[in-house]
Amino acid sequence: MWGSSLSTVVRPAARHQAYLGRRAYIATKPFQGAAAALALRKPIPAQEPEPELPLTEVDGRRVAVQWSSDLQSRFHHIWLRDHCRCSECFHPITKQRMLDTFSIPADIQPRAVDATGEGLVIQWASPHEHTSLYPWSWLKNNSYDPQQFAPKPDWQKPIIWDNRTIRTRTPTVEYYDVMENDDALYDWLAKIKKWGVCFVRGVPADLNSTEALARRISFIRETQYGKMWSFTSDLAHGDTAYTNIALPAHTDNTYFTDPAGLQIFHLLEHTGGTGGETLLVDGLHVAREVRRRYPRSFELLSQVPIPCHAAGDEDTFYRPDPNSGYPVLSVDASTGEVWHVRWNNNDRSVVNAVHPDLMEAWYQAIRDWNRCLTEPSAEYWVKLQPRTVVVIDNQRVMHGRAEFTGRRQLCGAYMGKDDFMSRLRVLWEKGEAGALDVHERRNVWSPGL
């Protein structure tokens, strides 16, 4: 379609001298098709093009870039103008858009499009003269037609585990290393992200050292329970966590809009009794099992929102926003991946927004979920010891506890997921770029901006 309209209206554009490269022909008649394949026409070059530059072609709505014989990306003019990252349009330090998107004419057209060694160069005539440059690698990684997924850092690929996997490859780091060394810190955070859980050995068995460890990641997230908490089974707060009864595997804070990202536990002391083993279950493993064995239940678990509450203390009454709550499994529509697990059947409020025709199927879905969740192959039981801290991704890995007797003292903290991820990204940048300063390792073309 592009080819056929171009074939009648293409005209050679005058060569622009500022860039060494190959200029695209610009069709003056707007192309009407949506996502048709572009039959590229070889332009008649003023001089032989440099062979490594992608072929580009233009019509009234888009610029097409031919990466290889079988891969072409198309970018709308409006998108290209809006994504200009020159220092007038995009602040080089704050990494914020300075350009007024709404001053761009909806039907903006390039005056000239050049393939250069630096990247794609576009000259715009309206609303005023402007030149934009887009590096090829940036364009390729941000292609949306077709959508390209830029290569992911290794820590973004989860290791989904069952009992056997984690028993044989238990993710563990050493306190001393993590406290002293940024590479070890990065290794720790990457393990937390990949496994959803990581043990830290050799931590002095006191609250201050545990807090110092947590602060290597970020500030502590304050909640109605305080910041660093210290626990004995005294029902200090109106929550069964503050008793000595068994707790089935769950995530914390289902009653928050944004549950804690990390949960940090340190058993400081357990004397005069037995029990209290910690249970860990990978929510991604359970989700995968349910998806495979009970696809209809998986669907309901990812669609039906569940209301929750924390109302055991007189002066607080927490519910998520919106009050209808969130599904057990949040699935990313673009990738199909589960990115958030919320599960605490005990904090569940009245279920009164499920369609009546689905109510029994929904109970079947949580029954299927619970079946996969409580299979011995999914459960990792571990007896925590003083001097070993466990860090849990509370939006993925569920934790529980066996009943216990005696005096058991723990301390711990919540941390925000965003704060944790920010730290991991920065450490990753530093590791990738070696000793380069921040302006070299993060610029306007960096991934994620």
Added chain:
Amino acid sequence: MWGSSLSTVVRPAARHQAYLGRRAYIATKPFQGAAAALALRKPIPAQEPEPELPLTEVDGRRVAVQWSSDLQSRFHHIWLRDHCRCSECFHPITKQRMLDTFSIPADIQPRAVDATGEGLVIQWASPHEHTSLYPWSWLKNNSYDPQQFAPKPDWQKPIIWDNRTIRTRTPTVEYYDVMENDDALYDWLAKIKKWGVCFVRGVPADLNSTEALARRISFIRETQYGKMWSFTSDLAHGDTAYTNIALPAHTDNTYFTDPAGLQIFHLLEHTGGTGGETLLVDGLHVAREVRRRYPRSFELLSQVPIPCHAAGDEDTFYRPDPNSGYPVLSVDASTGEVWHVRWNNNDRSVVNAVHPDLMEAWYQAIRDWNRCLTEPSAEYWVKLQPRTVVVIDNQRVMHGRAEFTGRRQLCGAYMGKDDFMSRLRVLWEKGEAGALDVHERRNVWSPGL
């Protein structure tokens, strides 16, 4: 359908003496229909029923309660058993489920169903003998077939405003009242919730008094910018907010998974210059305008997620989870109401997950959004003065700023939406229940549990 199956199999159940009321007939043959109307059969009463008790009817899957001649609710047996709130099944202090939902047989049947003055009483035989009581008002407010919406507190009904409304009815409270009096505190929080913005007059123009005011609501939310912040135009952080340039109306923290719920501003000083007026725009007003005038754009604004980032500081790099971001408008599927507005075009990252066929329509949608957002009728401009604090619902009302000259010093804080709402709920409970103690004003039947 219920009626027809019941008509062939109903049998009178033996009267249970423990409850004064009317027993429902129980059909032994499971009813197969889904949501058909129930033709009620008058039971032959052992004695004349008390006239105020609802009629109840039972089949193999559900109990039906006839509230009036034209309103009937149906509750599945599994739902009823799971929602038992006796002190064995539901902890009366912590308000958490103690019952193991997964021990309930999927095909559980009531042994007897009685309408009593206390409420609906059900006797269960399996997995073990148990009796459940459900107050009528609780059942009615939690009906899901058909879905009933319990009456809302007044503060849950937003006042959607334009320039004229807010200029003539500016929501304002007095610092002294709010600090001294819980009724005034409730009034303040209710105003913030209803209007999305409220002014507090008479606040001493210093950071400590501003913090004390904030702490009447909750703890301050810590972020990468600290807790209480104090601002001068020195680009202390890599964000254009820390300059003196104009900022169009936006919400803060679009780069967080859960943006700050409240934004608190106090202009402490502005000397040697002019400008810096504060702009406020009600996102619910803009959303309503777009919905009415540009329905297709409204749809895209509520569906297309927008990635955002905060990457101006060397040691942080924030993106929301999932990285694909959130739409400008979050709409509650069950009510159709907009419950969250996120808008900062300057913090927007590369838009590379929009379907190519929608890209131009999406640009049109944000153009329509911006048109409604910048209409003079939507904009409320106010020149802040020392001693007047403004509190903004950052998930609803957008704020901006005119360019300024001179030395301008502000302080402020972020607060969590959940923390704010918890406080408002508790104050509302106290106000509703007068001087009653917590166990009287919040029990297992309270709304929201």
